[in-house]
Amino acid sequence: MNQAARYASTILLALILALPTLIAPARAQLPPDQMITKTLPEPAPNWVFVLDAGFPTTAVAKLDIIDGSTRTMLGQLSGGYLSNFDIAPDHREMYMIDTYYSRAWRGTRTDVVSIFDAKTLNFQAEVEIPPKRILIVPKRDTTAVTADGRFLLVANMTPATSVSVVDLKARKFVGEIDTPGCVQVLAPGNRQFSSMCADGGILTVTLDDNGAAKDKKQGKPYFDPNKDPVFDQPAVIGTKAYFVSYHGAIHVLDLSGAEAVAAPEWSVLGAGDSGWRPGGWQTIAANEKKGIIAVLMHKGGEWTHKQLGDEVWMFDAAKKSRLSRIKLKTPAYSIHLSQGDDPIIYALALKESQMEEYAASDGKYLGVVNQLGTPFLVSGP
Amino acid sequence: MDKFFENLTRAVAQRSSRRSFLSYLGKMMLGASMLPLLPIDRVAATARAENKKPNLDDDTTCDYWKYCAVDGFLCSCCGGGSHDCPPGATPSPTSWVGTCRHPADGRDYIVSYRDCCGKTSCGRCLCANTISEMPLYRPQLDSDLIWCFGAPTMVYHCSTAEIVSVK
Numbered sequence: 001m002n003q004a005a006r007y008a009s010t011i012l013l014a015l016i017l018a019l020p021t022l023i024a025p026a027r028a029q030l031p032p033d034q035m036i037t038k039t040l041p042e043p044a045p046n047w048v049f050v051l052d053a054g055f056p057t058t059a060v061a062k063l064d065i066i067d068g069s070t071r072t073m074l075g076q077l078s079g080g081y082l083s084n085f086d087i088a089p090d091h092r093e094m095y096m097i098d099t100y101y102s103r104a105w106r107g108t109r110t111d112v113v114s115i116f117d118a119k120t121l122n123f124q125a126e127v128e129i130p131p132k133r134i135l136i137v138p139k140r141d142t143t144a145v146t147a148d149g150r151f152l153l154v155a156n157m158t159p160a161t162s163v164s165v166v167d168l169k170a171r172k173f174v175g176e177i178d179t180p181g182c183v184q185v186l187a188p189g190n191r192q193f194s195s196m197c198a199d200g201g202i203l204t205v206t207l208d209d210n211g212a213a214k215d216k217k218q219g220k221p222y223f224d225p226n227k228d229p230v231f232d233q234p235a236v237i238g239t240k241a242y243f244v245s246y247h248g249a250i251h252v253l254d255l256s257g258a259e260a261v262a263a264p265e266w267s268v269l270g271a272g273d274s275g276w277r278p279g280g281w282q283t284i285a286a287n288e289k290k291g292i293i294a295v296l297m298h299k300g301g302e303w304t305h306k307q308l309g310d311e312v313w314m315f316d317a318a319k320k321s322r323l324s325r326i327k328l329k330t331p332a333y334s335i336h337l338s339q340g341d342d343p344i345i346y347a348l349a350l351k352e353s354q355m356e357e358y359a360a361s362d363g364k365y366l367g368v369v370n371q372l373g374t375p376f377l378v379s380g381p
Numbered sequence: 382m383d384k385f386f387e388n389l390t391r392a393v394a395q396r397s398s399r400r401s402f403l404s405y406l407g408k409m410m411l412g413a414s415m416l417p418l419l420p421i422d423r424v425a426a427t428a429r430a431e432n433k434k435p436n437l438d439d440d441t442t443c444d445y446w447k448y449c450a451v452d453g454f455l456c457s458c459c460g461g462g463s464h465d466c467p468p469g470a471t472p473s474p475t476s477w478v479g480t481c482r483h484p485a486d487g488r489d490y491i492v493s494y495r496d497c498c499g500k501t502s503c504g505r506c507l508c509a510n511t512i513s514e515m516p517l518y519r520p521q522l523d524s525d526l527i528w529c530f531g532a533p534t535m536v537y538h539c540s541t542a543e544i545v546s547v548k
Contacts (some may be wrong), residue, residue: 040444045478055502055504056454056501056502056503057501057502057504058501059504081536082527099535101534101536104501105499105500105534105536106499106534106536109534109535113385132524134517135526135527135535136517136523136525136526136527139517139525157520157526158530159475159520159530163417182518183517183518184517187540196516196517196518197518198518198519225515225516225518225519229515229516229519230516230517231516232517232518241535303511303512303513303514304511305511305514306509306511306514
């Protein structure tokens with residue numbers, strides 16, 4: 001290398017070394033971060049609530065709030081031992097119905113309704129209720145809010161069965177109503193609730209304006225639990241409850257009156273569907289606007305009612321005819337349909353701790369939300 | 382956890398079962414607004430028809446003969462035994478009952494499934510038998526309930542299987 005070349009390479013090296021210093025002033029300096037706590041907008045139709053019981057250590061339940069359109073986690077609520085979740089019909093408050101022992105797993109039992117602001121997710125208040133609420137692997141209809149948001153109803157079992165009534169407006173426990181032979185609460189109206197009875201009937205309890213029982217009516221059995229029991233978690237849309245049975249019968253009950261009224265039953269099984277059965281945890285979902293029903297199905301024999309579903313079968317509720325069969329990527333335990341114009345099927349895969357989404361219209365796989373713990377229940381606003 | 386969920390969600394269509402309350406529970410609930418005890422012979426008959434051969438040797442597996450109607454974490458995997466609570470846990474005074482056929486002597490034994498309570502869930506060896514299992518409106522046949530009624534706390538730890546008598 002001659003002198004000139006050596007000189008040129010020295011200059012080049014100097015330039016390369018100086019490069020970061022030369023371009024740095026061109027880049028703006030980052031401002032300091034400002035830390036805030038986020039808040040939530042008004043719930044959208046495709047939002048979805050997933051209850052994680054926290055198995056096998058069930059002392060603290062968790063509620064995931066997820067935007068199903070973007071599959072992003074928006075926030076969470078904390079609960080207690082085998083808690084349940086409800087949202088106010090006006091979407092201003094959320095409720096966790098909790099059991100606590102004073103020393104987590106020992107001590108004095110306290111049951112409370114914990115009230116959260118739905119925008120900030122801040123805990124606001126609690127209402128203590130009798131320490132009798134049903135303790136079970138989470139089931140959606142162990143609690144309910146009346147359609148006008150005034151009363152929250154909590155199903156009890158000691159094992160005697162009753163319902164605790166909480167006045168949400170006054171934020172106080174107002175009383176307990178015996179529901180002999182019947183459990184759970186479905187609350188499609190303002191001043192009444194329905195419970196499912198051991199004989200296959202429905203108990204309708206009418207409330208007065210103070211939340212006390214005004215009237216109780218239990219009609220004839222609507223189905224025979226000895227022959228073909230219905231799953232205890234119907235899809236309830238408006239005042240209609242869609243029940244599916246172990247063998248695939250659909251029972252639609254209108255719960256709006258002083259006594260439940262049944263429509264003629266029909267079956268999800270057609271010719272060539274032999275061997276298929278409904279199964280899982282939340283086995284049925286409905287979207288009333290579109291008039292469609294989704295049922296989680298698997299192939300299996302007698303007493304396989306908790307087997308994971310490989311497919312979701314879609315039905316036209318009015319025509320009682322199947323629209324499609326949607327094969328799931330991952331077998332699911334619970335399903336839900338969003339209530340918008342273009343409904344999404346949410347399918348909880350318990351073993352994989354995830355929720356998959358499919359378009360109800362054509363079954364297209366939309367994506368997955370993972371790391372959801374032990375997700376048992378799925379519901380929407 | 383994988384094992385936990387495999388057991389939780391698998392179809393367990395191979396064991397016979399028949400459940401009812403122990404007389405204790407009947408006495409405890411006398412006068413209360415209880416759900417009626419219901420005939421379950423039909424479901425038991427169905428269950429027997431699908432019976433498969435259980436094992437006699439390993440009480441830490443779901444197929445052990447006495448576990449024909451068990452539902453929960455096996456106490457024998459948690460420091461207890463097939464009919465013993467682990468140290469520090471309290472036997473629940475309430476339970477459901479199954480009828481299990483002993484594979485060697487061919488006799489049907491009445492087996493009481495008693496939960497051990499007072500500690501958080503053991504989390505090991507979950508067996509989820511669904512034969513004759515019914516929804517919540519038939520609670521005496523619902524295995525998802527916490528069966529610690531009458532125990533000092535309703536905190537569920539694990540499940541046992543106790544021979545009561547030959548049927």
